[in-house]
Amino acid sequence: DQQVKQNSPSLSVQEGRISILNCDYTNSMFDYFLWYKKYPAEGPTFLISISSIKDKNEDGRFTVFLNKSAKHLSLHIVPSQPGDSAVYFCAAEDTDKLIFGTGTRLQVFP
Amino acid sequence: DTAVSQTPKYLVTQMGNDKSIKCEQNLGHDTMYWYKQDSKKFLKIMFSYNNKELIINETVPNRFSPKSPDKAHLNLHINSLELGDSAVYFCASSQLQGNGYTFGSGTRLTVV
Numbered sequence: 428d429q430q431v432k433q434n435s436p437s438l439s440v441q442e443g444r445i446s447i448l449n450c451d452y453t454n455s456m457f458d459y460f461l462w463y464k465k466y467p468a469e470g471p472t473f474l475i476s477i478s479s480i481k482d483k484n485e486d487g488r489f490t491v492f493l494n495k496s497a498k499h500l501s502l503h504i505v506p507s508q509p510g511d512s513a514v515y516f517c518a519a520e521d522t523d524k525l526i527f528g529t530g531t532r533l534q535v536f537p
Numbered sequence: 538d539t540a541v542s543q544t545p546k547y548l549v550t551q552m553g554n555d556k557s558i559k560c561e562q563n564l565g566h567d568t569m570y571w572y573k574q575d576s577k578k579f580l581k582i583m584f585s586y587n588n589k590e591l592i593i594n595e596t597v598p599n600r601f602s603p604k605s606p607d608k609a610h611l612n613l614h615i616n617s618l619e620l621g622d623s624a625v626y627f628c629a630s631s632q633l634q635g636n637g638y639t640f641g642s643g644t645r646l647t648v649v
Contacts, residue, residue: 459635470541470627471580473637516580523592524570525638527580 430454431519433528440535446504448531450517453498459520462491462502464513465530471516475502507535540564543628543641550618551649557614558644560628566639567632568592569611571603574625574643583626586611618648 432451440446452460458479463471477484477491477500484491490503504511512535517528543560550556562569570593571583585593586605600616611628625645629638 461635461637463637468642470629470640470642473639476635476637478635514578520634522634523568523587524582524585524595526582529577529579 428453429529431517431526431528433515433517433531435531436529437532437534440507440533442509442535442537443506446502446507446511446533446535448502448504448515448517448533450500450502450528451498452500452519454519454521455495455498457519457521457526460491460493460500461518461520461525462489463516463518463527464511465516466513474515476520504533507533509535509537511535539641541628541630541639541641543626543644545644546642547645547647549647549649552618552620554618555614555616556618556646557612558626558628558646559610559612560641561610562628562630562639563609564630564632564639566630567608568630569605569608570629570631570638571611571613572627572629572640574627576624580627584611584613615646618646620648622646623648 461476462474465471493500514530518525541562570585584603589605625643628641631638
């Protein structure tokens, strides 16, 4: 039973446009939600997080939105750059572990 | 200077063998983890240790035995390797909730 879901396996966006990656979760008790970026043959790299008591967190080109009533979060990247092409994982932080979604492959084309 | 380093990066071995993967972090974090990424790219926790004490053992077969000699190291020993153990294994560490985990670059294990 997957507690964190990313229903879009892939997304293709033109350079300069906005990329929106989505994530749904089932457990309303999660404390934090995080986004990770992963390149091939590398480990996941932490991008941005949001506390469950907030609804938005911004860091440069990256903004995460949390909708607790819908149990949904999204990552906005604007403007998208070719170097953003990677797999993005959504994760929920329980007390002592991260639970990951299955990832969305983002491709940013010129 | 790599924050979380794991060795080896690639490991090819025959069924039935015993192998170890080593992990070290120089971040001063109290908690370390092993995650497994299977063929469907799903990242799932296996173990977590806090200051050398086992916190989580996520229904992993007992052929897998983690060992933490000190809080900077968490090694993974696997006995009697099976084909289904083929995966990428990631070590990670963390300190504060919400600050993100730092992952190593992974060990790709192939059992033939």
